[in-house]
Each structure stands twice: as structure tokens, then as C-alpha cells.
Amino acid sequence: MTELRNDRLLRALAREPVDATPIWIMRQAGRYLPEYGATRERAGSFLELCRTPELACEVTLQPVERFDLDAAIVFSDILTVPDAMGLGLYFVEGEGPRFERPVRTEADVEALREPDPGRDLGYVLETVRLARAGLAGRVPLIGFSGSPWTLAAYMVEGGGSQHFARVKAMAYDRPRVLEALLERLVAAVTAYLNAQVRAGAQALMLFDTWGGILDPHLFRRLSLEPLRRVVGGLVREHEGRRVPVIVFVKGGGQWLEALAETGCDALGLDWTVDIGEARRRVGDRVALQGNLDPCALYAEPARIREEARRVLEAYGPGSGHVFNLGHGIHPDTDPAHVAALVEAVHELSRPLHA
Amino acid sequence: MTELRNDRLLRALAREPVDATPIWIMRQAGRYLPEYGATRERAGSFLELCRTPELACEVTLQPVERFDLDAAIVFSDILTVPDAMGLGLYFVEGEGPRFERPVRTEADVEALREPDPGRDLGYVLETVRLARAGLAGRVPLIGFSGSPWTLAAYMVEGGGSQHFARVKAMAYDRPRVLEALLERLVAAVTAYLNAQVRAGAQALMLFDTWGGILDPHLFRRLSLEPLRRVVGGLVREHEGRRVPVIVFVKGGGQWLEALAETGCDALGLDWTVDIGEARRRVGDRVALQGNLDPCALYAEPARIREEARRVLEAYGPGSGHVFNLGHGIHPDTDPAHVAALVEAVHELSRPLHA
Numbered sequence: 067m068t069e070l071r072n073d074r075l076l077r078a079l080a081r082e083p084v085d086a087t088p089i090w091i092m093r094q095a096g097r098y099l100p101e102y103g104a105t106r107e108r109a110g111s112f113l114e115l116c117r118t119p120e121l122a123c124e125v126t127l128q129p130v131e132r133f134d135l136d137a138a139i140v141f142s143d144i145l146t147v148p149d150a151m152g153l154g155l156y157f158v159e160g161e162g163p164r165f166e167r168p169v170r171t172e173a174d175v176e177a178l179r180e181p182d183p184g185r186d187l188g189y190v191l192e193t194v195r196l197a198r199a200g201l202a203g204r205v206p207l208i209g210f211s212g213s214p215w216t217l218a219a220y221m222v223e224g225g226g227s228q229h230f231a232r233v234k235a236m237a238y239d240r241p242r243v244l245e246a247l248l249e250r251l252v253a254a255v256t257a258y259l260n261a262q263v264r265a266g267a268q269a270l271m272l273f274d275t276w277g278g279i280l281d282p283h284l285f286r287r288l289s290l291e292p293l294r295r296v297v298g299g300l301v302r303e304h305e306g307r308r309v310p311v312i313v314f315v316k317g318g319g320q321w322l323e324a325l326a327e328t329g330c331d332a333l334g335l336d337w338t339v340d341i342g343e344a345r346r347r348v349g350d351r352v353a354l355q356g357n358l359d360p361c362a363l364y365a366e367p368a369r370i371r372e373e374a375r376r377v378l379e380a381y382g383p384g385s386g387h388v389f390n391l392g393h394g395i396h397p398d399t400d401p402a403h404v405a406a407l408v409e410a411v412h413e414l415s416r417p418l419h420a
Numbered sequence: 421m422t423e424l425r426n427d428r429l430l431r432a433l434a435r436e437p438v439d440a441t442p443i444w445i446m447r448q449a450g451r452y453l454p455e456y457g458a459t460r461e462r463a464g465s466f467l468e469l470c471r472t473p474e475l476a477c478e479v480t481l482q483p484v485e486r487f488d489l490d491a492a493i494v495f496s497d498i499l500t501v502p503d504a505m506g507l508g509l510y511f512v513e514g515e516g517p518r519f520e521r522p523v524r525t526e527a528d529v530e531a532l533r534e535p536d537p538g539r540d541l542g543y544v545l546e547t548v549r550l551a552r553a554g555l556a557g558r559v560p561l562i563g564f565s566g567s568p569w570t571l572a573a574y575m576v577e578g579g580g581s582q583h584f585a586r587v588k589a590m591a592y593d594r595p596r597v598l599e600a601l602l603e604r605l606v607a608a609v610t611a612y613l614n615a616q617v618r619a620g621a622q623a624l625m626l627f628d629t630w631g632g633i634l635d636p637h638l639f640r641r642l643s644l645e646p647l648r649r650v651v652g653g654l655v656r657e658h659e660g661r662r663v664p665v666i667v668f669v670k671g672g673g674q675w676l677e678a679l680a681e682t683g684c685d686a687l688g689l690d691w692t693v694d695i696g697e698a699r700r701r702v703g704d705r706v707a708l709q710g711n712l713d714p715c716a717l718y719a720e721p722a723r724i725r726e727e728a729r730r731v732l733e734a735y736g737p738g739s740g741h742v743f744n745l746g747h748g749i750h751p752d753t754d755p756a757h758v759a760a761l762v763e764a765v766h767e768l769s770r771p772l773h774a
Contacts, residue, residue, distance in 0.1 A: 229750060231718055238719030238727070281713050281746075282694045283730065319674050320692065338674065340636045359635050361585055365592030373592070376637065392635075396583060 068203035070268070075137045075206050079269065079310035079331050079353050081386040087378060087415035088136035089408055090208070093394035094129040095141045099401060101128050112157055116143050117189045123196035130205060132401065133408045136388075137205050137269070140197055140262070142190050144212030144273055147254055148221050150186035152179040161225075168224030170232075175246045181254050183261035190258075191265040198266030209267025211259050213274035213315075214251035214292035218244065230279055237284055248292045256299040263301045263309050271312040271334070272296065278317015289315065290324055297329040312355055316393065319344070326351045337362075337392030342380035354381065355388040358407070363391075363399045367406035374410040383418045422557035424622070429491045429560050433623065433664035433685050433707050435740040441732060441769035442490035443762055444562070447748035448483040449495045453755060455482050466511055470497050471543045477550035484559060486755065487762045490742075491559050491623070494551055494616070496544050498566030498627055501608055502575050504540035506533040515579075522578030524586075529600045535608050537615035544612075545619040552620030563621030565613050567628035567669075568605035568646035572598065584633055591638055602646045610653040617655045617663050625666040625688070626650065632671015632690075643669065644678055651683040666709055670747065673698070680705045691716075691746030696734035708735065709742040712761075717745075717753045721760035728764040737772045 070076070074088035096102055105125050109115035116122055126141040145163050149155035154166030169175060181187060198207050212220075220226070222233035222244075236244045259270050277289035293313060302309055313325055314334025325333050326348040335344055335356035344354055362373045374389070381387040389411045395404070424430070428442035450456055459479050463469035470476055480495040499517050503509035508520030523529060535541060552561050566574075574580070576587035576598075590598045613624050631643035647667060656663055667679055668688025679687050680702040689698055689710035698708055716727045728743070735741040743765045749758070 229715055231715055231750065231752075234713065234715035235718040238716060238723045278692060281691045282697075285692075317671070317692065337635045338632065338639075338671065343636075359588065361583055361588035362592060364585055364589040369592045396585065398585075 070206060071203050072136055072205045075269065075388060076307070076310065078385055078388050079312070080308060081350065081353050084385050084419055085416065086412045086419060087387050087389050089389035089411045090135050090137035090139065091129070091391055091395050091404065092139075094133075094135065094139065094404075095125045096395065097397035098395055098399040098404075099128055099132065101132075112143075113155065116141070116146065119189055119192035119196050122189075122193040123200055126193065126197040126207075127200050130201065133405055134412065135205065135408060137208055138197060138201055139208040139210060139271070140190070140194050140267065142193065142210070144210070144216065144275075145220060146187060146190060147181065147211060147251075147258055148217055150179070150181035151250070151254060152177070153221060163220065164225040165221065169218075169221045169247055172243050172246065175243060175250065178247075178250055180250070181258070183258050187258060187261070191261055194262050194265040194267055206268035207266060208269045208271055209259060209262030209265075210271040210273060211255045213272050213277065213289065214248045214255055214296065215277060215280075215289040216273065216275045217251050217255070218247050218288075219276045221247065230276065234284075237288060244288065248288065252292050252295045252299075256296050259296070260299075260301045263304050267309070268304075268307070269310045269312065270300065271314060272330075274313070274315040274318070277315035277321075282321070285321060286324070290321070290328070293325075294328040310353075312388075314355070322347050332388065334390070335392060339392075340380055341377060341387070342382060345381060345386075350386075353386040353388065355390050357390070357392040360391045360393050360396050360399070363395065363403045363407065365403075367403060370403055370406050371410040371414070374407055375414050378411065378415050378418060381418075385419065389415075424560060425557050426490055426559045429623065429742060430661070430664065432739050432742050433666070434662060435704065435707055438739050438773055439770065440766045440773060441741050441743050443743035443765045444489050444491035444493065445483070445749050445758065446493075446745055448487075448489065448493065448758075449479045450749060451751035452749055452753040452758075453482055453486070455486075466497075467509065470495070470500065473543055473546035473550050476543075476547040477554055480547065480551040480561075481554050484555065487759055488766065489559065489762060491562055492551060492555055493562040493564060493625070494544070494548050494621065496547065496564070498564070498570065498629075499574060500541060500544060501535065501565060501605075501612055502571055504533070504535035505604070505608060506531070507575060517574065518579040519575065523572075523575045523601060526597050526600065529597060529604065532601075532604055534604070535612070537612050541612060541615070545615055548616050548619040548621055560622035561620060562623045562625055562666075563613060563616030563619075564625040564627060565609045567626050567631065567643065568602045568609055568650065569631060569634075569643040570627065570629045571605050571609070572601050572642075573630045575601065584630065588638075591642060598642065602642065606646050606649045606653075610650050613650070614653075614655045617658050621663070622658075622661070623664045623666065624654065625668060626684075628667070628669040628672070631669035631675075636675070639675060640678070644675070644682065647679075648682040664707075666742075668709070676701050686742065688744070689746060693746075694734055695731060695741070696736060699735060699740075704740075707740040707742065709744050711744065711746040714745045714747050714750050714753070717749065717757045717761065719757075721757060724757055724760050725764040725768070728761055729768050732765065732769050732772060735772075739773065743769075
């Protein structure tokens with residue numbers, strides 16, 4: 067394999083010395099970039115873009131070509147796994163994802179296909195291979211999946227939801243059905259992430275978008291425990307190097323200590339957490355990724371620089387910090403503001419690593 | 421004034437002994453009740469219902485007549501204050517509240533009317549008077565307002581918003597304009613709440629619906645500090661009895677210690693917080709209100725009972741707990757499930773107060 071020329075991300079995730087704090091941005095390959103819009107138009111739809119490895123690779127590389135980012139993340143959607151399990155994913159313009167066949171009963175869970183990543187998600191693996199080759203060692207490539215709970219929430223609701231009433235009612239009244247679904251998802255997500263590693267992903271991220279809507283009791287049972295089982299089943303070394311795992315629970319700021327015990331290498335933080343306090347809470351157990359409010363990119367570049375400084379200084383000196391937003395970048399963000407952020411993070415963080 | 425026959429709420433808020441844990445429910449006067457729907461239909465619209473004291477009083481009393489609740493809360497909307505400041509509140513069916521004249525500039529802030537509660541919000545005060553008389557001492561009446569930050573967020577956005585991008589951009593780039601707006605709101609909210617007390621409200625609640633979307637730095641400046649100033653300006657004794665103040669910051673579980681220092685009597689908790697842990701964190705500084713997930717009311721009554729037991733036991737023995745949901749009740753909740761909850765809370769909590 068080509069030698070990795072910028073390994074700041076992997077070093078920071080291992081809490082090894084770096085020259086500057088690495089930065090990448092959740093949803094960095096996305097709608098705020100005009101070149102993304104052009105490629106998506108050629109694909110015809112978002113789903114076709116995900117399913118066409120050449121085009122998905124193209125958008126994976128776009129942010130790395132435009133900005134001095136320290137990582138790429140494979141362009142895909144978290145709902146490809148439920149789709150591969152037989153739910154029939156489709157998108158309604160302006161309304162988000164939907165499933166033709168939601169999971170509502172025990173029979174629905176039993177009827178789920180156990181996805182074979184090579185056969186059912188081969189287009190993602192091919193995107194990983196192409197992107198890895200296209201990066202040619204410039205920066206590492208991150209693979210990802212939705213967490214079992216987040217996928218289960220979408221699968222039971224049949225798409226997005228305001229209150230996730232159906233899946234919560236299932237959690238209360240039919241816990242065995244939901245647990246059976248989570249069991250299937252633990253296996254599917256683990257196999258999917260390991261296949262991404264074998265295809266060339268050099269770090270992994272688990273997105274638990276909806277862990278934060280649960281009460282602490284349900285969180286432990288439905289989100290945390292399945293996450294722990296997935297992390298425990300992952301390939302952690304490949305090509306002679308550790309494959310670090312980042313776990314991100316949106317709204318999970320109250321549960322950092324428990325999340326640090328899942329076996330992951332790093333925790334993603336949303337912007338409601340003080341990253342310095344988070345560092346004191348998790349000690350040296352894990353690295354931290356985050357956590358500027360995506361809305362800070364609406365500010366003027368001079369102010370963005372001050373906000374970046376605040377986050378960097380809150381984390382403080384030493385390695386173990388991967389700069390990121392606290393959530394995906396908003397589609398109406400000015401790309402020039404992203405450039406200002408990336409420059410500020412690299413420049414302002416150097417003294418913290420001197 | 422008529423003697424208060426059920427003072428469990430006021431006693432629990434003062435952390436004085438009670439025979440059972442009191443319960444009321446956020447949005448208990450609302451759409452899940454068929455009788456509410458009938459009254460609203462007579463009013464013609466939600467806003468007309470708010471503005472017609474006889475009808476607003478009627479819906480205030482409905483849940484108390486149907487369930488064995490320990491408090492009533494005046495029926496109104498948090499956006500009546502911005503409306504009284506000249507913004508022109510209206511509702512778009514299925515889309516929520518909107519303002520005809522949002523606040524975007526320094527000139528907009530300067531043009532705001534300083535509302536005189538008696539003149540500009542007299543319909544709310546009249547509802548308070550009628551409801552207090554209608555309750556005739558059965559249970560205490562709670563008055564309320566949106567917090568300065570939450571009102572400011574709506575006023576700048578011009579209504580609800582997904583990311584509150586405009587008001588956050590203002591917080592970053594034009595902090596003086598936003599602070600001037602908050603200054604106006606501190607005065608308006610304080611005067612409004614004090615007028616409710618003089619009209620008969622026996623406890624007060626401040627709803628900070630959007631405090632949880634801020635990073636910790638902005639939270640302290642934009643949400644916490646104005647809350648502290650409002651609480652400091654409130655009439656705390658009336659009719660020879662303390663008027664307790666409950667502060668509820670949705671998504672504020674990480675900031676309970678700071679919120680307990682605002683001078684309030686109690687903190688409202690959403691359902692993502694373990695109420696036992698919250699009690700340990702705030703010690704004996706404040707009482708706690710909450711915090712069952714509103715979605716738990718979708719479960720079967722037997723399960724609702726177990727969830728109520730879990731919350732009660734998490735808080736533990738002794739006074740200082742007001743049972744509530746962690747957020748407003750969902751409109752599609754079965755009223756029979758509310759009855760089951762109220763009964764369970766009273767029955768299961770008695771041993772905790774023996």
C-alpha cells in the first residue's frame with residue numbers, strides 16, 4: 067500500500083504527539099460544496115450517487131482537494147445497511163429517507179436478510195477501494211456506519227420522526243422484539259465495518275444520531291450495550307497499523323464516562339459539551355473529537371477563528387484532540403468559512419503541541 | 421382568598437413534608453383532551469383561545485376536572501410577550517408560530533414596545549383571575565413565561581427554526597444587538613410574571629425551550645445570566661405565602677449546578693437526566709420537577725406504572741420532587757394513560773413519604 071503522508075488523524079486518535087491538531091468535518095463531502103452539487107446532478111439522485119462508486123469516490127475526494135483537511139470519510143448513507151437487510155430505502159424530496167417495508171413485528175425482524183457486505187453493500191466497499199486509491203496516501207480514509215440503535219429507530223419508524231414514538235412504544239411494550247432487531251443489527255454493522263476495513267478504511271466511526279433521545283435506563287440497554295458489542299467485534303489492526311474507532315452519540319454529553327468504556331479509541335462530542343471538561347471526565351482513556359457548533363460557520367471568518375481558538379484552548383495542550391464540528395456541516399455554509407476554520411485550527415494549535 | 425386545600429405542590433417545591441408526591445403535566449391543558457378540542461373549536465383558533473379569558477380559563481380547568489392532578493397551569497402561549505412587544509404573532513396551520521415583524525437589527529430592538537402587562541397582556545391576567553376563582557382552592561395555579569433567550573430565539577428567527585442559524589449568527593457577529601434584545605426581554609418577562617402573581621398565580625415557571633441548543637459559553641451568557649436576572653426580580657411572597665419559581669431548560673442536564681444557583685426554588689428536568697443523579701448534584705439547594713419521557717405514555721398502563729415507579733425511586737425518599745413529564749405531553753396521548761400515571765404516582769409515592 068502507498069505510504070500515508072499525513073497521519074495526524076491516526077496519531078491524535080492514538081494520543082501520540084502531533085505537530086498540529088488534525089481537522090476533518092462531519093458531512094464534509096456534501097451539499098455546501100458546489101462541486102458536490104454538480105456530481106450529484108450527474109448521478110441523478112442522492113441514492114444513485116451513493117450507489118455509483120466512481121461518483122461516490124469523486125465526492126469523497128472533493129473536500130480534500132479544496133481544503134487542507136487531515137482525513138477523508140467515505141461518501142455513503144447510514145441507511146444503506148437497513149436497505150441491504152431488505153427494507154427498501156427511498157428518499158422523498160425535502161422530507162428525508164423512507165423505508166418501503168418498516169419493521170413493526172417479530173415476523174418482520176425474522177424476515178430480515180442478514181446482509182453479506184460483499185454482495186449487498188459491494189458498492190460501498192468499491193467506493194472505499196477507489197477513494198483509498200484516489201487519496202494515494204494524502205490523508206487517511208474513515209469508514210462509518212450508523213449505530214444499531216439509530217438504525218433500529220429509523221427501521222421501526224419507517225424513516226425520520228419527530229418523537230420516535232413507535233420505536234419507544236416498542237421499547238416499553240415489546241422489548242424482546244426490539245432486542246431481537248438490535249441483535250441482528252449488531253451483527254450486520256460489525257460485518258459491514260470490518261468489510262470497510264478490509265477494503266481500505268483506516269479508521270472507523272459509529273454515528274449514534276438518536277442515542278440522546280433516550281432516558282438513561284433505555285440508553286444503556288438500547289444504545290450503549292449494542293455499541294459496546296459492535297466495538298468488541300471490530301478488526302482493530304490492519305496493514306500493520308491500528309484501526310481506531312470513534313463513537314459519536316449526539317446529545318450524549320451526560321454519558322461520556324460510560325461511552326469511554328465501550329472499547330473505542332475516541333468519542334465524538336456535540337457542541338453542548340465543554341471539551342475541556344469532557345477531557346477531565348474521560349481522563350486518558352480515549353481521545354476526543356469535536357466540537358464547534360456548525361452554526362459558528364455562519365459567523366464572519368475573524369470570529370470563526372476566535373471560536374476555533376476557544377475549542378482548542380478548552381481541550382488544552384497535548385495530543386488526543388481531533389478538531390471537528392459538533393454535528394454535520396449545514397448545507398448553506400459558505401465554503402470560504404470552512405477554509406478559514408481549517409487554516410485557523412492548524413495555525414492556532416501548533417503552540418499547543420510545541 | 422379561598423384556602424388552598426391541596427398544597428402538595430407548594431410543599432414539595434419548598435421541600436417540606438408531603439403525604440404523596442404531587443404531579444402535574446406540562447401541556448396538561450391541550451390537544452390530547454377531546455374537551456380541549458371542543459373549546460378550541462368554539463374559540464375559532466389557538467390564538468383566539470389564548471385571547472379569550474373565559475375560554476382559556478375553561479381549558480385551564482379541564483385537566484384538573486378530569487384527573488387527580490395537584491396543580492393547574494394557566495393556559496396561554498410563551499409568545500404572547502413578543503406579540504405584546506409589537507411583533508405580530510400569527511400561526512400557520514401545521515407549521516407553528518410566526519411573527520410578522522421579526523427582530524433583525526439594532527433599530528428593530530429599539531423599536532420594541534415595552535409591554536405594560538395590564539394593558540398589553542390583560543387577557544392573560546384575566547385568565548389567571550378567572551382560573552384562580554374557578555379552582556376555588558382545589559389546587560394551586562401556576563403562571564409561566566418563556567425565558568428571555570427562548571423568546572429572543574423566536575423573535576430573531578421570526579418563528580420556529582431547525583438550527584436557529586440567524587440568532588446564532590447574531591450571537592457571534594453582533595453580540596451587542598442580541599444583548600440589547602435580551603435586556604428588553606428580562607424587563608418584560610419579569611414584569612409579566614409579577615403581574616401574573618398579583619393576578620393570582622401561586623407558583624411560576626420559566627420555560628427555556630432552546631437553552632440546550634447553545635454551547636456552554638453562549639449558554640452562560642445568553643440563557644443562564646438573563647434567567648438569573650429575571651428570577652432576581654420576581655415577587656417571591658404574595659398573600660402571605662412564598663411564590664416558588666421553577667426553571668426548566670430543555671436539554672440543560674449538563675448545567676444543573678449552574679441553574680441551581682439562579683435563585684430559583686426548583687429545576688425542571690427533561691427525561692435524559694437520571695433524577696437521582698440530579699438530586700445528588702444539586703443537593704438541597706433546589707427541588708426537582710420531572711421527568712418521565714412523554715413517549716412512556718404510549719406504553720400500556722401496567723408499563724406506565726413501572727416507569728413511574730422507576731422515576732419515583734430514582735429520586736428516592738423525602739420531599740422535594742414534583743412529578744411531571746420531561747417535556748410537554750404529546751397530542752396523540754390516550755387520556756386514559758394519563759389517568760393511570762396520576763394514580764400510579766400518588767399510590768406508589770406514599771411509602772417514600774411515610
